[in-house]
Amino acid sequence: MFDRPAYKTLVLGVGNTLMGDEGVGVHVIERLLAGYVVPEEVQVLDGGVLGMDLLYYLEGIENLLLVDAVETHSEPGTIIRLENDEVPAFLSMKISPHQVGVPDMLAAAKFKDLYPKRLVLWGIQPEILDMGLELSPLIESKVDVLTGNLVDQLKAWGHAITS
Amino acid sequence: MTRIAIDPITRIEGHLRIEVQVDGGAVSDAWASATMFRGIELILKGRDPRDAWTITQRACGVCTTVHALGSVRAVEDALGITVPSNARILRNLIQATQYIQDHVVHFYHLHALDWVDVVSALDADAEATSKLAQSISDWPKSSTDYFQGVKDKLASYVNSGQLGPFGNAYWGHSAYKLPPEANLMAVAHYLEALDWQRDMIRAHAILGSKNPHLQTYLVGGMATPIDPTSQAALNADSIAFLQGLFRKAKEFVDKVYLPDVLAIAPFYLDWAAIGGGLGNYLSYGDFPQADGTPWLQSGFILNKDLSKVNSVDQEKIAEHVAHSWYQYDDEKKGKHPWEGETNPNFTGPKPPYKFLETDQKYSWMKAPRLADHAMEVGPLARMLVAYASGHTRVVEVVNSVLKALGAGPEALFSTLGRTAARCIETVVVAEQLEPWTNELIANIASGDIAIHEGSLWEPATWPAEAKGWGHTEAPRGSLGHWIHIQDQKTLNYQMVVPSTWNCSPRDAKGQIGPYESALIGTPIADEKMPLEVLRTIHSFDPCIACGVHLLDVDGNEINQVSVDTVENFNSPLLKVRGVR
Numbered sequence: 001m002f003d004r005p006a007y008k009t010l011v012l013g014v015g016n017t018l019m020g021d022e023g024v025g026v027h028v029i030e031r032l033l034a035g036y037v038v039p040e041e042v043q044v045l046d047g048g049v050l051g052m053d054l055l056y057y058l059e060g061i062e063n064l065l066l067v068d069a070v071e072t073h074s075e076p077g078t079i080i081r082l083e084n085d086e087v088p089a090f091l092s093m094k095i096s097p098h099q100v101g102v103p104d105m106l107a108a109a110k111f112k113d114l115y116p117k118r119l120v121l122w123g124i125q126p127e128i129l130d131m132g133l134e135l136s137p138l139i140e141s142k143v144d145v146l147t148g149n150l151v152d153q154l155k156a157w158g159h160a161i162t163s
Numbered sequence: 164m165t166r167i168a169i170d171p172i173t174r175i176e177g178h179l180r181i182e183v184q185v186d187g188g189a190v191s192d193a194w195a196s197a198t199m200f201r202g203i204e205l206i207l208k209g210r211d212p213r214d215a216w217t218i219t220q221r222a223c224g225v226c227t228t229v230h231a232l233g234s235v236r237a238v239e240d241a242l243g244i245t246v247p248s249n250a251r252i253l254r255n256l257i258q259a260t261q262y263i264q265d266h267v268v269h270f271y272h273l274h275a276l277d278w279v280d281v282v283s284a285l286d287a288d289a290e291a292t293s294k295l296a297q298s299i300s301d302w303p304k305s306s307t308d309y310f311q312g313v314k315d316k317l318a319s320y321v322n323s324g325q326l327g328p329f330g331n332a333y334w335g336h337s338a339y340k341l342p343p344e345a346n347l348m349a350v351a352h353y354l355e356a357l358d359w360q361r362d363m364i365r366a367h368a369i370l371g372s373k374n375p376h377l378q379t380y381l382v383g384g385m386a387t388p389i390d391p392t393s394q395a396a397l398n399a400d401s402i403a404f405l406q407g408l409f410r411k412a413k414e415f416v417d418k419v420y421l422p423d424v425l426a427i428a429p430f431y432l433d434w435a436a437i438g439g440g441l442g443n444y445l446s447y448g449d450f451p452q453a454d455g456t457p458w459l460q461s462g463f464i465l466n467k468d469l470s471k472v473n474s475v476d477q478e479k480i481a482e483h484v485a486h487s488w489y490q491y492d493d494e495k496k497g498k499h500p501w502e503g504e505t506n507p508n509f510t511g512p513k514p515p516y517k518f519l520e521t522d523q524k525y526s527w528m529k530a531p532r533l534a535d536h537a538m539e540v541g542p543l544a545r546m547l548v549a550y551a552s553g554h555t556r557v558v559e560v561v562n563s564v565l566k567a568l569g570a571g572p573e574a575l576f577s578t579l580g581r582t583a584a585r586c587i588e589t590v591v592v593a594e595q596l597e598p599w600t601n602e603l604i605a606n607i608a609s610g611d612i613a614i615h616e617g618s619l620w621e622p623a624t625w626p627a628e629a630k631g632w633g634h635t636e637a638p639r640g641s642l643g644h645w646i647h648i649q650d651q652k653t654l655n656y657q658m659v660v661p662s663t664w665n666c667s668p669r670d671a672k673g674q675i676g677p678y679e680s681a682l683i684g685t686p687i688a689d690e691k692m693p694l695e696v697l698r699t700i701h702s703f704d705p706c707i708a709c710g711v712h713l714l715d716v717d718g719n720e721i722n723q724v725s726v727d728t729v730e731n732f733n734s735p736l737l738k739v740r741g742v743r
Binding site: 004016017018048049050052053055056059108110111112131132133 | 203205206218221222227268272316320354357358360361364365
């Protein structure tokens with residue numbers, strides 16, 4: 001009764017919600033949970049600024065879907081999609097301390113044979129990284145788009161997801 | 164004379180910069196600088212004090228629960244609330260599991276790599292490793308085949324060119340002293356600790372209703388339902404499951420962690436005389452017992468004098484900014500956290516720069532002082548305060564570890580002492596899981612299922628004005644949250660986190676901080692690979708995550724080092740470093 005349910009896919013939003021747009025990944029996760037019915041084989045998790053602790057949640061999953069603020073040296077609000085080996089390579093260009101944790105987690109996952117078969121990151125260039133619980137209006141206006149991207153990815157992986 | 168800057172220095176979260184001056188093969192002066200998560204009051208001001216904990220626990224990914232605890236205690240202190248026994252015990256159990264998980268993870272996944280040469284493990288003989296492991300512990304994973312498997316796996320990992328968590332280190336450095344077999348054994352336990360910590364997270368998920376980010380704290384107690392007859396509540400089944408996890412936790416500490424520390428330490432006994440530093444140690448005390456006294460005592464020690472434990476008066480805590488990038492009206496004086504303010508005043512060099520202007524302001528950390536003294540906090544400080552206060556079990560375990568290493572108590576005032584104290588603390592805390600669980604079971608069996616004191620829950624019952632101090636001992640050291648409540652709203656809120664104490668810059672009087680002091684005298688074999696500096700800094704378990712503001716966007720590599728001769732260190736403009 002206390003075993004972890006057998007999840008196939010983990011949707012992980014990371015970021016520091018105290019630092020404005022830095023927390024966009026967590027806001028997207030909240031929007032996903034509020035607006036959609038996610039099937040039981042999918043775990044949707046607010047990863048906050050955790051690093052290695054998240055290794056536990058990779059156990060048994062095949063697909064990892066990350067959503068995060070990323071530095072792409074592009075216009076604020078620019079959305080990008082990365083997959084598989086592009087993800088850890090990209091995250092080594094870190095914009096915030098929690099991203100120091102996620103690549104470490106992925107490296108340890110590889111060592112422990114917990115590395116997901118498929119890995120997708122949806123990222124967005126932040127606008128304002130300052131103390132505050134709210135997103136900037138620009139990034140706020142993109143939360144639905146990112147949420148839709150996650151939904152499409154989950155469908156592509158064969159999950160039945162409804163609004 | 165050479166000046167060295169190491170930036171950033173933490174292996175996981177946070178951003179810490181160390182500059183040292185090296186003279187004749189040893190550190191002659193040192194400066195610690197860090198980015199600071201500043202101005203939590205900007206978010207909390209005007210909000211409901213009962214919500215502060217859910218916000219403060221977001222400050223740090225490593226110590227979420229400790230900020231939750233500090234925050235609810237601050238509000239409880241302000242309003243004069245005593246939490247029910249079940250809540251007190253549950254908080255202790257959550258805190259204890261946090262200590263055990265955090266200390267083991269720190270040792271194996273952060274600090275061990277300062278002592279263990281991972282690449283050297285590839286030269287180990289699996290049979291000899293098996294003999295070594297069996298000579299120090301009856302831990303079952305110790306066969307020749309087992310260690311051969313770990314070695315093969317490590318080899319394939321290294322040969323793939325992806326060192327991952329083992330990247331960015333100084334493999335082959337002359338300061339690594341362990342034989343290959345000890346290195347291989349430690350790598351095996353590094354991997355086992357990854358599995359073990361996943362079990363600890365399950366314990367937190369049960370105790371905290373949700374993990375990550377526990378949902379179970381509440382001003383006045385806990386939100387965890389206790390109902391012996393409900394499957395959805397904390398009941399006999401879930402407590403029995405917890406007891407199983409707790410036994411596994413303790414077994415790993417007793418049979419792997421402690422034997423490893425005792426096996427590795429003899430190769431590094433010179434480090435029992437290096438890295439001591441200030442000699443002032445502070446603990447707020449924690450794990451409140453039924454009679455209200457803390458199981459680990461509160462107190463502070465000055466100048467390594469274990470014959471005298473002074474009592475802590477939180478009103479004598481003040482934060483100084485003479486060398487910090489903030490502005491006060493009078494920077495010769497500190498401010499108590501209730502009067503604390505955050506007026507950023509960055510006067511440092513504009514990037515790119517080579518070195519900080521350390522005779523002026525040089526850090527985003529404020530300089531906290533207790534009764535005008537800089538203080539080291541953390542497991543060593545707690546164990547010394549408990550030892551000097553006569554904590555029976557701490558005295559026994561400290562003495563047995565010292566005996567095993569053939570050292571006296573003075574060996575504790577060192578880098579090695581800090582690392583040993585963390586292990587000693589883990590041993591004594593892991594022993595408490597069973598009695599504290601039994602205390603909870605007995606309390607529930609007596610018919611007490613109270614978990615929340617709600618008589619002061621409604622803001623209408625509060626005074627117009629109230630001030631509170633929430634203190635806890637986080638795994639990394641003394642953590643204080645200060646709240647000033649006015650008209651049912653938060654008027655001011657300040658956090659003084661463990662790393663602020665340890666990473667403190669100089670104050671108005673020029674008094675040096677704990678990291679800075681500990682580094683002085685540290686031998687440096689190779690200025691381009693200052694492994695010895697990392698050993699001492701990592702022995703404090705730096706976590707600047709709750710101290711972090713922004714990082715640079717260009718992806719600093721971990722442990723970037725720049726070295727320069729003294730002639731150049733006044734010309735600050737050379738290379739990008741990330742402090743903003």
